[in-house]
Amino acid sequence: MSELRIRAASPADLDSVLAFWRTAAEGASISDDREGVERLVARDPGALLLAEADGELVGTVIAGFDGWRCHLYRLAVRPGHRRRGIGSALLAAAEERFVRLGGRRADAMVLTGNERAHHAWRAAGYAPQEAWRRWVKSLTP
Numbered sequence: 001m002s003e004l005r006i007r008a009a010s011p012a013d014l015d016s017v018l019a020f021w022r023t024a025a026e027g028a029s030i031s032d033d034r035e036g037v038e039r040l041v042a043r044d045p046g047a048l049l050l051a052e053a054d055g056e057l058v059g060t061v062i063a064g065f066d067g068w069r070c071h072l073y074r075l076a077v078r079p080g081h082r083r084r085g086i087g088s089a090l091l092a093a094a095e096e097r098f099v100r101l102g103g104r105r106a107d108a109m110v111l112t113g114n115e116r117a118h119h120a121w122r123a124a125g126y127a128p129q130e131a132w133r134r135w136v137k138s139l140t141p
Contacts, residue, residue, distance in 0.1 A: 002054045004086060006093045009041055009048035013057075017048070020057050025076035026114045040064075049093055051077075051086050059086040063094035070103035075117075091124050109134075 009017060014037050021032060031037070041048055044064060051059035058081045062073040072094060077086045098106055108126055110117050 005052045008046045061090040070098040070106040072108040
């Protein structure tokens with residue numbers, strides 16, 4: 001693999017990001033559509049980080065900061081490129097972003113049944129916080 005480049009996504013990247021998530025990301029999100037990702041990039045242009053090698057999209061992470069908490073979503077690495085440090089590089093870039101913005105602690109959305117992801121998150125220093133449970137309510141019909 002050539003040199004890894006990490007950069008913020010632009011509106012021109014969104015179709016390729018959505019296609020990438022269909023093959024590289026576990027589970028689907030209610031916001032995995034053009035409108036949802038456009039809204040993210042418009043509201044927080046630095047939040048969606050892309051990893052590229054030889055001009056190919058090989059990884060993503062959303063590093064959202066709302067001024068209070070740092071949230072990580074959609075950490076995904078192209079299946080043929082896993083275990084090469086791409087996920088770690090994306091998380092390092094996300095954490096650097098959070099520190100620059102004044103963040104104090106990052107949390108990650110990780111699917112309960114995705115054991116491979118659990119290993120990756122633990123290797124990066126993250127751990128489940130058993131005292132908390134995520135509660136959700138859909139705001140769309």
